[in-house]
Amino acid sequence: MSEPLVFRWGIISTAAIATTFVKDLLVDPKTRGVNDVVHKVTAVGSRDTAKAQEFIDSVIKDKSTKAYGSYAEVYADKNVDVIYVATPHTLHYENSMDAIKAKKHVLCEKPVTANAHEVRALVAAAKENNVFFMEAMWTRFHPLSLEFKKIAESGVLGAPTVMHADLSVDFGIKNAPYAGPKIGWWPLLDLGPYPLVWAIMALFEHPDNKHSKPAITGAMLKTPITGVDRDTTFTLNFTEANLSAQAILSCSMNTTGIDPGATIRYEKGIIKIAAPLYCPQSFTVQYLEKGKVVKEETRIFEYVGRGMHFQADEVARSVRDGKLESDLWGHIKCLTEMEIFDEVRRQGGYVFPPGVEKVTA
Ligand SMILES: NC(=O)C1=CN([C@@H]2O[C@H](COP(=O)(O)OP(=O)(O)OC[C@H]3O[C@@H](n4cnc5c(N)ncnc54)[C@H](OP(=O)(O)O)[C@@H]3O)[C@@H](O)[C@H]2O)C=CC1
Ligand SMILES: O=C1OC[C@@H](O)[C@H](O)[C@H]1O
Secondary structure, rough: OOOOOEEEEEEEEEOOOHHHHHHHHHHHHHHHHHOEEEEEEEEEEOOOOHHHHHHHHHHOOOOOHHHHOOOOHHHHHHOEEEEEOOHHHHHHEEEEEEEEEEEOEEEOOOOOOOOOOHHHHHHHHHOOOOEEEEEOOOOHHOOHHHHHHHOOOOOOOOEEEEEEEEEEEEOOOOOOOOOOOOOOOEEEHHHHHHHHHHHHHHHOOHHHOOOOOOEEEEEEOOOOOOEEEEEEEEEEEEEOOOOOOOEEEEHHHHHHHHOOOOOEEOEEEEEEEEEOOOOOEEEEEOOOEEEEEEEEEEEEEEOOOOOOOHHHHHHHHHHHOOOOOOOOOOHHHHHHHHHHHHHHHHHHHOOOOOOOOOOOO
Protein backbone atom coordinates (compact mmCIF):
# COMPACT_ATOMS: atom_id res chain seq x y z
CA MET A 1 0.00 0.00 0.00
CA SER A 2 1.33 3.49 -0.83
CA GLU A 3 2.29 5.96 1.90
CA PRO A 4 -0.53 8.28 3.08
CA LEU A 5 -0.54 11.89 1.92
CA VAL A 6 0.79 14.17 4.69
CA PHE A 7 -1.46 17.22 4.49
CA ARG A 8 -0.01 20.34 6.13
CA TRP A 9 -2.28 22.78 7.98
CA GLY A 10 -1.78 26.42 8.99
CA ILE A 11 -4.19 27.48 11.74
CA ILE A 12 -5.48 31.04 11.81
CA SER A 13 -6.20 32.20 15.36
CA THR A 14 -6.09 30.48 18.71
CA ALA A 15 -9.90 30.34 18.94
CA ALA A 16 -11.69 27.84 21.14
CA ILE A 17 -12.87 26.02 18.03
CA ALA A 18 -9.31 25.92 16.66
CA THR A 19 -8.36 23.87 19.72
CA THR A 20 -11.19 21.40 19.07
CA PHE A 21 -10.38 21.17 15.38
CA VAL A 22 -6.65 20.69 15.88
CA LYS A 23 -7.21 17.99 18.51
CA ASP A 24 -9.28 16.15 15.90
CA LEU A 25 -6.62 16.67 13.21
CA LEU A 26 -4.18 14.91 15.51
CA VAL A 27 -6.39 11.85 16.08
CA ASP A 28 -4.88 8.86 14.26
CA PRO A 29 -6.92 8.65 11.00
CA LYS A 30 -6.78 4.84 11.20
CA THR A 31 -9.22 5.04 14.15
CA ARG A 32 -11.85 6.13 11.61
CA GLY A 33 -10.74 3.75 8.88
CA VAL A 34 -8.77 6.39 6.93
CA ASN A 35 -5.47 5.16 5.51
CA ASP A 36 -4.79 7.50 2.60
CA VAL A 37 -4.26 10.83 4.40
CA VAL A 38 -2.71 12.08 7.64
CA HIS A 39 -2.80 15.63 8.97
CA LYS A 40 0.07 17.69 10.32
CA VAL A 41 -0.14 21.19 11.76
CA THR A 42 2.93 23.03 10.52
CA ALA A 43 2.04 26.62 11.57
CA VAL A 44 -0.21 28.56 13.91
CA GLY A 45 -0.86 32.29 13.50
CA SER A 46 -2.20 34.58 16.18
CA ARG A 47 -2.26 38.33 16.68
CA ASP A 48 0.26 37.55 19.39
CA THR A 49 3.23 35.16 18.89
CA ALA A 50 3.16 34.13 22.55
CA LYS A 51 -0.46 32.99 22.19
CA ALA A 52 0.42 30.99 19.09
CA GLN A 53 3.33 29.34 20.92
CA GLU A 54 1.15 28.60 23.95
CA PHE A 55 -1.42 26.99 21.61
CA ILE A 56 1.31 24.83 20.07
CA ASP A 57 2.74 23.84 23.46
CA SER A 58 -0.61 22.95 24.99
CA VAL A 59 -2.54 21.48 22.04
CA ILE A 60 -0.07 20.33 19.37
CA LYS A 61 3.01 19.55 21.47
CA ASP A 62 5.26 19.43 18.41
CA LYS A 63 8.43 21.51 18.42
CA SER A 64 8.51 21.63 14.63
CA THR A 65 5.23 23.60 14.42
CA LYS A 66 5.98 27.26 13.72
CA ALA A 67 4.39 30.05 15.82
CA TYR A 68 3.66 33.35 14.07
CA GLY A 69 2.52 36.71 15.47
CA SER A 70 0.48 37.50 12.39
CA TYR A 71 -1.84 35.66 10.05
CA ALA A 72 0.01 36.90 6.96
CA GLU A 73 3.13 34.97 7.91
CA VAL A 74 1.14 31.72 7.92
CA TYR A 75 -0.24 32.45 4.46
CA ALA A 76 3.34 32.98 3.26
CA ASP A 77 4.76 29.79 4.85
CA LYS A 78 5.88 27.34 2.16
CA ASN A 79 5.33 24.40 4.53
CA VAL A 80 1.59 25.07 4.70
CA ASP A 81 -0.82 23.52 2.18
CA VAL A 82 -4.13 24.68 3.61
CA ILE A 83 -5.34 27.42 5.93
CA TYR A 84 -8.02 26.81 8.56
CA VAL A 85 -9.75 30.13 9.32
CA ALA A 86 -11.21 30.21 12.85
CA THR A 87 -11.62 33.90 13.54
CA PRO A 88 -14.92 35.66 14.38
CA HIS A 89 -17.54 35.75 11.61
CA THR A 90 -16.74 39.31 10.58
CA LEU A 91 -13.18 38.36 9.67
CA HIS A 92 -13.87 35.22 7.63
CA TYR A 93 -14.06 37.08 4.34
CA GLU A 94 -10.82 39.02 4.63
CA ASN A 95 -8.82 36.16 6.21
CA SER A 96 -9.98 33.71 3.53
CA MET A 97 -9.35 36.22 0.74
CA ASP A 98 -5.82 36.95 1.99
CA ALA A 99 -5.06 33.23 2.15
CA ILE A 100 -6.48 32.59 -1.32
CA LYS A 101 -4.45 35.44 -2.78
CA ALA A 102 -1.36 33.81 -1.24
CA LYS A 103 -2.40 30.70 -3.22
CA LYS A 104 -3.31 28.64 -0.19
CA HIS A 105 -6.24 26.25 -0.05
CA VAL A 106 -8.82 27.33 2.55
CA LEU A 107 -11.18 25.71 5.01
CA CYS A 108 -13.17 28.55 6.60
CA GLU A 109 -15.34 28.18 9.71
CA LYS A 110 -19.06 28.69 9.49
CA PRO A 111 -20.77 31.02 8.75
CA VAL A 112 -18.52 31.21 5.73
CA THR A 113 -19.04 34.98 5.36
CA ALA A 114 -21.45 37.75 6.38
CA ASN A 115 -23.40 37.69 3.09
CA ALA A 116 -23.73 36.02 -0.31
CA HIS A 117 -21.77 38.72 -2.17
CA GLU A 118 -18.72 37.83 -0.09
CA VAL A 119 -19.11 34.13 -0.95
CA ARG A 120 -19.26 34.94 -4.66
CA ALA A 121 -16.10 37.04 -4.38
CA LEU A 122 -14.24 34.27 -2.53
CA VAL A 123 -15.34 31.59 -4.98
CA ALA A 124 -14.22 33.75 -7.91
CA ALA A 125 -10.86 34.40 -6.24
CA ALA A 126 -10.38 30.70 -5.43
CA LYS A 127 -11.00 29.79 -9.08
CA GLU A 128 -8.69 32.54 -10.29
CA ASN A 129 -5.90 31.36 -7.98
CA ASN A 130 -6.61 27.68 -8.61
CA VAL A 131 -7.11 26.82 -4.94
CA PHE A 132 -9.64 24.76 -3.03
CA PHE A 133 -12.17 26.67 -0.90
CA MET A 134 -14.75 25.22 1.49
CA GLU A 135 -16.90 26.27 4.43
CA ALA A 136 -16.16 24.10 7.47
CA MET A 137 -19.63 22.54 7.51
CA TRP A 138 -18.38 19.52 9.46
CA THR A 139 -21.86 18.04 9.96
CA ARG A 140 -22.12 17.26 6.24
CA PHE A 141 -19.19 14.82 6.47
CA HIS A 142 -20.18 12.80 9.53
CA PRO A 143 -20.71 9.08 8.93
CA LEU A 144 -24.22 9.64 10.37
CA SER A 145 -25.01 12.20 7.67
CA LEU A 146 -23.75 9.89 4.92
CA GLU A 147 -25.94 7.07 6.24
CA PHE A 148 -28.93 9.42 6.61
CA LYS A 149 -28.56 10.37 2.94
CA LYS A 150 -28.47 6.74 1.83
CA ILE A 151 -31.75 5.91 3.61
CA ALA A 152 -33.43 9.21 2.73
CA GLU A 153 -32.67 8.83 -0.96
CA SER A 154 -33.16 5.06 -1.27
CA GLY A 155 -36.89 5.54 -1.95
CA VAL A 156 -37.91 3.27 0.91
CA LEU A 157 -39.65 6.16 2.71
CA GLY A 158 -41.10 7.81 -0.40
CA ALA A 159 -40.77 11.54 -1.04
CA PRO A 160 -39.96 14.07 1.69
CA THR A 161 -42.92 16.26 2.70
CA VAL A 162 -42.26 18.46 5.75
CA MET A 163 -39.27 18.84 8.04
CA HIS A 164 -38.58 20.77 11.24
CA ALA A 165 -35.10 21.51 12.52
CA ASP A 166 -33.95 23.68 15.41
CA LEU A 167 -30.69 24.59 17.08
CA SER A 168 -31.12 26.65 20.20
CA VAL A 169 -28.59 27.30 22.91
CA ASP A 170 -29.31 29.24 26.06
CA PHE A 171 -26.28 31.49 26.13
CA GLY A 172 -27.64 33.36 29.15
CA ILE A 173 -28.12 36.55 27.18
CA LYS A 174 -30.05 38.19 30.02
CA ASN A 175 -27.02 38.01 32.28
CA ALA A 176 -24.15 38.18 29.82
CA PRO A 177 -25.03 40.16 26.72
CA TYR A 178 -21.82 39.38 24.91
CA ALA A 179 -23.59 38.84 21.62
CA GLY A 180 -22.50 42.08 20.07
CA PRO A 181 -23.15 42.86 16.42
CA LYS A 182 -19.79 44.54 15.67
CA ILE A 183 -17.51 41.61 16.37
CA GLY A 184 -19.95 39.54 14.42
CA TRP A 185 -21.86 37.24 16.65
CA TRP A 186 -25.44 36.83 15.53
CA PRO A 187 -27.53 33.74 16.30
CA LEU A 188 -28.83 33.35 12.74
CA LEU A 189 -25.32 33.18 11.34
CA ASP A 190 -23.85 31.28 14.29
CA LEU A 191 -26.57 28.68 14.94
CA GLY A 192 -28.66 28.91 11.75
CA PRO A 193 -26.21 26.96 9.56
CA TYR A 194 -27.05 23.77 11.45
CA PRO A 195 -30.84 23.55 11.01
CA LEU A 196 -30.15 24.69 7.46
CA VAL A 197 -27.58 21.99 6.69
CA TRP A 198 -30.24 19.39 7.41
CA ALA A 199 -32.66 21.10 5.02
CA ILE A 200 -29.91 21.24 2.42
CA MET A 201 -29.14 17.53 2.88
CA ALA A 202 -32.78 16.40 3.03
CA LEU A 203 -34.37 18.69 0.45
CA PHE A 204 -31.96 20.84 -1.56
CA GLU A 205 -29.73 17.84 -2.36
CA HIS A 206 -32.64 15.47 -2.89
CA PRO A 207 -32.38 14.14 -6.48
CA ASP A 208 -35.98 15.24 -7.20
CA ASN A 209 -35.10 18.84 -6.30
CA LYS A 210 -32.45 19.07 -9.03
CA HIS A 211 -30.65 21.73 -6.97
CA SER A 212 -33.52 24.23 -7.34
CA LYS A 213 -33.44 27.17 -4.94
CA PRO A 214 -36.26 27.36 -2.37
CA ALA A 215 -38.75 30.19 -1.74
CA ILE A 216 -37.88 31.80 1.60
CA THR A 217 -39.85 33.41 4.43
CA GLY A 218 -38.28 34.61 7.66
CA ALA A 219 -39.19 36.22 10.96
CA MET A 220 -36.80 37.56 13.57
CA LEU A 221 -37.22 38.61 17.15
CA LYS A 222 -34.38 40.82 18.32
CA THR A 223 -32.95 41.36 21.77
CA PRO A 224 -33.18 44.95 23.01
CA ILE A 225 -29.89 44.38 24.85
CA THR A 226 -27.65 44.50 21.77
CA GLY A 227 -30.13 44.63 18.88
CA VAL A 228 -29.00 41.32 17.40
CA ASP A 229 -31.49 38.64 16.42
CA ARG A 230 -32.45 36.53 19.42
CA ASP A 231 -34.93 34.06 17.92
CA THR A 232 -35.31 33.41 14.20
CA THR A 233 -37.67 31.15 12.26
CA PHE A 234 -37.42 30.63 8.54
CA THR A 235 -39.28 28.42 6.11
CA LEU A 236 -38.09 27.08 2.79
CA ASN A 237 -40.50 25.82 0.14
CA PHE A 238 -38.98 23.43 -2.39
CA THR A 239 -41.45 23.33 -5.28
CA GLU A 240 -39.50 24.41 -8.37
CA ALA A 241 -38.53 20.95 -9.63
CA ASN A 242 -40.15 17.62 -8.73
CA LEU A 243 -40.41 18.07 -4.96
CA SER A 244 -43.24 19.56 -2.96
CA ALA A 245 -41.65 19.91 0.43
CA GLN A 246 -41.30 22.46 3.19
CA ALA A 247 -38.60 23.05 5.79
CA ILE A 248 -39.45 24.92 8.99
CA LEU A 249 -36.18 25.95 10.61
CA SER A 250 -35.37 27.89 13.75
CA CYS A 251 -32.58 29.01 16.03
CA SER A 252 -32.45 30.87 19.29
CA MET A 253 -29.76 32.02 21.66
CA ASN A 254 -32.18 32.40 24.52
CA THR A 255 -33.70 29.02 25.12
CA THR A 256 -32.72 25.40 25.52
CA GLY A 257 -32.48 23.11 22.53
CA ILE A 258 -34.99 20.40 21.69
CA ASP A 259 -34.46 16.69 21.05
CA PRO A 260 -34.76 15.41 18.37
CA GLY A 261 -33.08 18.37 16.71
CA ALA A 262 -34.66 17.55 13.36
CA THR A 263 -37.74 15.59 12.32
CA ILE A 264 -37.97 14.87 8.63
CA ARG A 265 -41.24 13.44 7.38
CA TYR A 266 -41.64 11.35 4.24
CA GLU A 267 -44.69 9.81 2.59
CA LYS A 268 -43.98 6.49 4.31
CA GLY A 269 -41.93 7.33 7.36
CA ILE A 270 -40.12 9.77 9.61
CA ILE A 271 -36.43 10.26 10.33
CA LYS A 272 -35.62 11.83 13.69
CA ILE A 273 -32.13 13.28 14.09
CA ALA A 274 -30.89 13.44 17.68
CA ALA A 275 -29.75 16.76 19.14
CA PRO A 276 -27.42 18.57 18.90
CA LEU A 277 -27.82 19.09 15.19
CA TYR A 278 -24.19 20.03 14.60
CA CYS A 279 -22.93 16.65 15.79
CA PRO A 280 -25.75 14.14 16.32
CA GLN A 281 -24.74 10.68 17.50
CA SER A 282 -27.89 8.85 16.44
CA PHE A 283 -31.01 8.92 14.30
CA THR A 284 -34.20 6.92 14.33
CA VAL A 285 -36.18 5.82 11.29
CA GLN A 286 -39.88 5.14 11.79
CA TYR A 287 -41.70 3.26 9.05
CA LEU A 288 -45.40 4.11 8.73
CA GLU A 289 -48.37 2.18 7.44
CA LYS A 290 -51.73 3.96 7.41
CA GLY A 291 -50.26 6.62 9.67
CA LYS A 292 -49.09 4.12 12.32
CA VAL A 293 -45.47 3.26 13.17
CA VAL A 294 -44.95 -0.38 12.16
CA LYS A 295 -41.17 -0.55 12.50
CA GLU A 296 -38.53 1.61 14.18
CA GLU A 297 -34.75 1.45 13.85
CA THR A 298 -32.17 3.54 15.71
CA ARG A 299 -28.65 3.91 14.39
CA ILE A 300 -25.85 5.03 16.71
CA PHE A 301 -22.51 6.38 15.45
CA GLU A 302 -19.30 6.38 17.45
CA TYR A 303 -15.75 7.45 16.60
CA VAL A 304 -12.63 8.76 18.27
CA GLY A 305 -12.63 12.57 18.49
CA ARG A 306 -15.27 15.26 18.21
CA GLY A 307 -16.06 14.65 14.52
CA MET A 308 -14.30 17.63 12.94
CA HIS A 309 -11.69 15.41 11.25
CA PHE A 310 -14.05 14.02 8.62
CA GLN A 311 -14.18 17.41 6.90
CA ALA A 312 -10.37 17.64 7.12
CA ASP A 313 -10.08 14.31 5.28
CA GLU A 314 -12.42 15.69 2.61
CA VAL A 315 -10.24 18.78 2.15
CA ALA A 316 -7.03 16.74 1.90
CA ARG A 317 -8.49 14.29 -0.62
CA SER A 318 -10.10 17.04 -2.71
CA VAL A 319 -6.80 18.94 -2.92
CA ARG A 320 -4.92 15.74 -3.70
CA ASP A 321 -7.37 15.07 -6.53
CA GLY A 322 -7.01 18.61 -7.94
CA LYS A 323 -10.54 19.75 -7.02
CA LEU A 324 -11.34 23.38 -6.22
CA GLU A 325 -14.47 22.48 -4.28
CA SER A 326 -15.89 19.59 -2.29
CA ASP A 327 -18.26 17.15 -3.95
CA LEU A 328 -20.40 17.14 -0.79
CA TRP A 329 -20.22 20.74 0.40
CA GLY A 330 -19.36 22.62 -2.78
CA HIS A 331 -19.59 26.34 -3.50
CA ILE A 332 -23.29 26.19 -4.45
CA LYS A 333 -24.19 24.98 -0.95
CA CYS A 334 -22.52 27.78 1.02
CA LEU A 335 -23.72 30.31 -1.52
CA THR A 336 -27.31 29.07 -1.12
CA GLU A 337 -26.85 29.19 2.65
CA MET A 338 -25.80 32.83 2.60
CA GLU A 339 -28.49 33.80 0.07
CA ILE A 340 -31.07 32.34 2.46
CA PHE A 341 -29.60 34.21 5.45
CA ASP A 342 -29.50 37.48 3.46
CA GLU A 343 -33.18 37.10 2.62
CA VAL A 344 -34.18 36.14 6.17
CA ARG A 345 -32.31 39.20 7.50
CA ARG A 346 -34.01 41.38 4.89
CA GLN A 347 -37.48 40.14 5.86
CA GLY A 348 -36.59 40.28 9.56
CA GLY A 349 -35.38 43.86 9.26
CA TYR A 350 -31.93 43.09 10.58
CA VAL A 351 -29.23 45.34 9.16
CA PHE A 352 -25.59 44.77 10.02
CA PRO A 353 -23.65 47.71 11.46
CA PRO A 354 -21.66 49.67 8.84
CA GLY A 355 -18.40 48.01 7.83
CA VAL A 356 -19.40 44.44 8.70
CA GLU A 357 -20.14 43.50 5.08
CA LYS A 358 -16.96 43.90 3.05
CA VAL A 359 -18.65 43.20 -0.30
CA THR A 360 -22.13 44.57 -0.88
CA ALA A 361 -22.78 44.21 -4.60
N1 LIG B 1 -17.81 24.32 13.78
C1 LIG B 1 -18.14 24.53 15.03
O1 LIG B 1 -18.63 23.65 15.73
C2 LIG B 1 -17.90 25.84 15.64
C3 LIG B 1 -17.56 26.90 14.85
N2 LIG B 1 -17.33 28.11 15.40
C4 LIG B 1 -17.00 29.22 14.50
O2 LIG B 1 -15.62 29.51 14.65
C5 LIG B 1 -15.40 30.91 14.66
C6 LIG B 1 -14.63 31.25 15.91
O3 LIG B 1 -15.46 31.03 17.03
P1 LIG B 1 -14.87 30.82 18.52
O4 LIG B 1 -14.04 29.62 18.58
O5 LIG B 1 -16.04 30.90 19.42
O6 LIG B 1 -13.99 32.13 18.65
P2 LIG B 1 -13.13 32.66 19.87
O7 LIG B 1 -13.79 33.90 20.37
O8 LIG B 1 -12.81 31.58 20.83
O9 LIG B 1 -11.80 33.04 19.16
C7 LIG B 1 -11.70 33.87 18.05
C8 LIG B 1 -10.22 34.09 17.75
O10 LIG B 1 -10.11 34.97 16.66
C9 LIG B 1 -8.96 35.78 16.81
N3 LIG B 1 -9.34 37.18 16.58
C10 LIG B 1 -8.86 37.96 15.59
N4 LIG B 1 -9.39 39.18 15.64
C11 LIG B 1 -10.22 39.19 16.70
C12 LIG B 1 -11.04 40.19 17.28
N5 LIG B 1 -11.12 41.43 16.77
N6 LIG B 1 -11.74 39.87 18.37
C13 LIG B 1 -11.69 38.63 18.90
N7 LIG B 1 -10.93 37.63 18.39
C14 LIG B 1 -10.20 37.92 17.30
C15 LIG B 1 -8.41 35.53 18.21
O11 LIG B 1 -7.24 34.74 18.06
P3 LIG B 1 -5.78 35.34 18.14
O12 LIG B 1 -5.79 36.36 19.26
O13 LIG B 1 -4.96 34.17 18.42
O14 LIG B 1 -5.47 35.99 16.81
C16 LIG B 1 -9.47 34.72 18.90
O15 LIG B 1 -8.93 33.74 19.75
C17 LIG B 1 -16.77 31.56 14.55
O16 LIG B 1 -16.99 32.03 13.26
C18 LIG B 1 -17.75 30.45 14.90
O17 LIG B 1 -18.96 30.51 14.16
C19 LIG B 1 -17.36 28.30 16.75
C20 LIG B 1 -17.69 27.27 17.58
C21 LIG B 1 -18.04 25.97 17.09
O1 LIG C 1 -20.79 26.06 15.61
C1 LIG C 1 -21.33 26.18 16.68
O2 LIG C 1 -21.88 25.09 17.26
C2 LIG C 1 -22.23 25.08 18.60
C3 LIG C 1 -22.69 26.40 19.12
O3 LIG C 1 -22.84 26.34 20.50
C4 LIG C 1 -21.70 27.47 18.74
O4 LIG C 1 -22.11 28.74 19.21
C5 LIG C 1 -21.52 27.50 17.28
O5 LIG C 1 -20.54 28.43 16.88
